[in-house]
Amino acid sequence: xxxxxxxxxxxxxxxxxxxxxxxxxxxxxxxxxxxxxxxxxxxxxxxxxxxxxxxxxxxxxxxxxxxxxxxxxxxxxxxxxxxxxxxxxxxxxxxxxxxxxxxxxxxxxxxxxxxxxxxxxxxxxxxxxxxxxxxxxxxxxxxxxxxxxxxxxxxxxxxxxxxxxxxxxxxxxxxxxxxxxxxxx
Numbered sequence: 001x002x003x004x005x006x007x008x009x010x011x012x013x014x015x016x017x018x019x020x021x022x023x024x025x026x027x028x029x030x031x032x033x034x035x036x037x038x039x040x041x042x043x044x045x046x047x048x049x050x051x052x053x054x055x056x057x058x059x060x061x062x063x064x065x066x067x068x069x070x071x072x073x074x075x076x077x078x079x080x081x082x083x084x085x086x087x088x089x090x091x092x093x094x095x096x097x098x099x100x101x102x103x104x105x106x107x108x109x110x111x112x113x114x115x116x117x118x119x120x121x122x123x124x125x126x127x128x129x130x131x132x133x134x135x136x137x138x139x140x141x142x143x144x145x146x147x148x149x150x151x152x153x154x155x156x157x158x159x160x161x162x163x164x165x166x167x168x169x170x171x172x173x174x175x176x177x178x179x180x181x182x183x184x185x
Contacts, residue, residue, distance in 0.1 A: 002070075002071060003025065004022070004025055004026065004071045004074070005070045005071055007021050007022045007025065008022065008068045008070070008071070008073075008074055011061065011066055011068075012066055012067035012068065019061045022061075023057065026074070026075075026078075027053070029075070030053045030056065030057070030075075030078055031049060031050065031053050032149075033075075033078070033079070033082070033148050033149040033150060034049035034050075034052040034053045034056070034082060034149070035049040035149070036149030037049075037052070037082065037086070037146075037147060037148065037149040038052065047085075047086070047089050052082055052085060052086075055081075055085050056078055056081040056082045056085060059081045059084075059085075060074075060077060060078060060081055072157065072158040072159070072160070075148070075150075075158060076140065076143075076144060076148075076158055076159075078148070079143050079144050079147055079148025079150065080143055080147075082147055082148060083125075083143050083146075083147035083148070086121060086147060087121060087122065087125045089118075090118035090119075090121040090122050090125075091118075091122065093118045094118050094119060094122065123181045123184070124146070124177060124181070126181075126184070127176075127177045127180040127181050127184070128142055128143070128177065130180055131173060131176055131177060131180070135173075137159070137169065138169045138172060138173040138176070139173070140159065141155055141159070141166060141169045141170055141173055142170075142173045142177065144158060144159075145170060152166045152167055152170065
């Protein structure tokens with residue numbers, strides 16, 4: 001049993017010291033995944049990778065269910081927390097009223113079907129929720145890869161399957177999400 005797994009179990013038992021011991025062990029990996037995810041965000045993003053990690057950490061070790069089976073389960077929960085934070089951030093931005101982020105456009109260059117990066121995240125999240133009801137395993141692959149920034153190899157290790165299986169699940173999920181989003185418009 002790895003040191004991280006032992007500490008995760010201590011956290012699950014309510015040992016407050018264990019949470020303090022856990023952060024230095026997982027911080028760099030969480031930061032790397034957050035930075036990879038944030039690199040795909042639009043320019044001018046106000047949420048920084050460090051802030052994303054800190055917010056996810058607060059959700060992970062704060063109130064609520066803090067029992068993780070192992071390292072993979074913990075990092076899966078971290079990816080899910082980051083996904084939810086990004087979705088909440090996108091929803092908050094989409095509620096801006098009174099033209100807070102509007103830009104003047106030339107009418108000839110206007111694309112009616114254009115969506116902002118935040119709207120795209122919301123569309124992906126809605127489609128992901130539909131995929132989750134049909135195929136939770138493929139939805140988990142999307143969460144880990146798209147929102148967690150994990151590689152195929154890391155996702156395979158987290159889910160306990162082969163890398164080839166992750167490649168197939170990812171290819172299927174991307175196609176499914178694309179069609180689902182296209183059908184919703």
